[in-house]
Amino acid sequence: MTAEARRILIEAAQELYAANGVAATTPREVLARSGVGQGSLYHHFPSKRDLAAAAVAQTVDDTLGSAAATLDGADEPERRIADYLERPRAATAGCRVGRLTADPVVMGDETLRGEVSRYFAELIELVARAFTEQGLDAAAARDRATTAVAVIQGGYVLSRALGDDAAMRAAVRGLLELLEPAPTGPDERSRHE
């Protein structure tokens, strides 16, 4: 029961952080949403910071796990990269992790900031691995992976700014067109690198 209460509290915090950010979310709101008792909250998470550290770490693990499921799959690397880029995203809502870079509580706390940093470092690594399989050397794969992750993060910013998910889709289409010029044979591809 106690591990279950902990899980429910973390999930409630993750949902509230996604909707309103960490800075604007109070432990009282997490408690109300979770439905667990106040004693459980203070037992598992003596401070708001403890709860935030656990919930942000969980969001990072969830999001990296879902990216890895696509990027480390069995298909051709081109296909996996395209699948990752074209994944349906609620773009006007913003990225659950990316938005934390604008959250003053997150950026002012070394642990929370470390989690956000871990997310992007590992995500770039995952994408770079797929580009390496395509034959890029390590430095070029890393640059291209940083570009790809930036397109997704920038796509979220543009979709929020313009109030339209179409901006994310346009940013991804523009990148895919650069990554996959038609026709795509090995000879053709080698001319780009």
Place this chain on the structure above:
Amino acid sequence: MTAEARRILIEAAQELYAANGVAATTPREVLARSGVGQGSLYHHFPSKRDLAAAAVAQTVDDTLGSAAATLDGADEPERRIADYLERPRAATAGCRVGRLTADPVVMGDETLRGEVSRYFAELIELVARAFTEQGLDAAAARDRATTAVAVIQGGYVLSRALGDDAAMRAAVRGLLELLEPAPTGPDERSRHE
């Protein structure tokens, strides 16, 4: 004198918004930074919202003007696009406009949100014009311009998250490598489009 006080107040607000965001900045702080009298503030800007609307509009105009100076120049379009992408940026500080998409006061106000939207719509238009000059059709130029603007916005997010301007530079390098595969002749370029 009165137009001068207005300009000084707007500049003070722009600087405080860039540092702390709109939501966290009070008219009192703007007053203190500007050094003008309280009467001037309330004469020019009866509400915090009036001041924010003027200061955000000014930031959008300044930033678009500086982008247009590079993107509408006399050089080859390839050169202008590369110059725009490679412009030195204090990336870990975040984009002065892009960060506003995470500011609750901005996103909750139709006028302020409209300014942020105007910025990105016009910036994408500016970049798309340069790609059109390179021979892309309107739809492809628009997609590619959205990708380029997303790379810059995402580069800011990654640089903030990783605490390192190198992420912006890597994202831009990765895009330039896709835009300018060596060698770059007209025949070579036409194969990408």
